Amino acid sequence: MQQLLADVRCTGVVAVTRRALTQIHPKLRNQVIDFDRLDNWTAPRMEAAICALGSTMKQAGSREAFYRIDHGYPMALARAACAQGTSVFVLNSAAGADAHSRIFYNRVKGELERDLRAVGFPSLTFVRPGLIGGEREERRTGEHVGSLVLGALGPILPRRFRVNPAERIAAALVSAALAPARGEHHVEAAELAG
Numbered sequence: 001m002q003q004l005l006a007d008v009r010c011t012g013v014v015a016v017t018r019r020a021l022t023q024i025h026p027k028l029r030n031q032v033i034d035f036d037r038l039d040n041w042t043a044p045r046m047e048a049a050i051c052a053l054g055s056t057m058k059q060a061g062s063r064e065a066f067y068r069i070d071h072g073y074p075m076a077l078a079r080a081a082c083a084q085g086t087s088v089f090v091l092n093s094a095a096g097a098d099a100h101s102r103i104f105y106n107r108v109k110g111e112l113e114r115d116l117r118a119v120g121f122p123s124l125t126f127v128r129p130g131l132i133g134g135e136r137e138e139r140r141t142g143e144h145v146g147s148l149v150l151g152a153l154g155p156i157l158p159r160r161f162r163v164n165p166a167e168r169i170a171a172a173l174v175s176a177a178l179a180p181a182r183g184e185h186h187v188e189a190a191e192l193a194g
Helices: 002-006 035-040 064-081 104-117 142-157 165-179
Strands: 013-017 028-032 048-051 088-092 124-126 183-188
Touching: 002 064, 035 064, 048 064, 048 165, 064 088, 064 104, 088 104, 104 124, 124 165, 142 165, 165 183
Parallel strands: 013 028, 048 088, 088 124, 124 183
Antiparallel strands: none
16 A cells, blocks of 8 residues: 555555554545445445455454455455446455365465456456565464575575565556556566565
């Protein structure tokens, strides 16, 4: 969000969140909503929507809850945005997203991508990071260890296996939203590598 707020091409940001943001900025409007009641929500008019909503199995607590958060909520947001005339949708997805994957996480991300195609956005971009590098509010031990190992091995690894800095992921999301091209586009982990 910081990159979006700093970009002169962006005239305003509506951050749809479940908790109030503490940040105050002249371009920022925070809309706190109940994600379990998205069917009753009307999206604001906007040119582009960026969805970086997601959880972990640990946070969600069950496969059903994870699916609701990582598939159901983004789909409801996308439908609401499209209904208000939004023509650009950018999703922070995941490397390995595949609707037919045997890995539950990758399958959910792949099903979300598949279902978003049917919504009808003139411009649709999937940003697919691998292991995300950077500071987080919560501690994810496995990701932290993986990030350290892959960070050390980065120079000798193929780009698709390198850590993806959060700043590069954010830049890809912002670029796709503010300089959209018609059709479907993918930004893969190799393009996001540090």
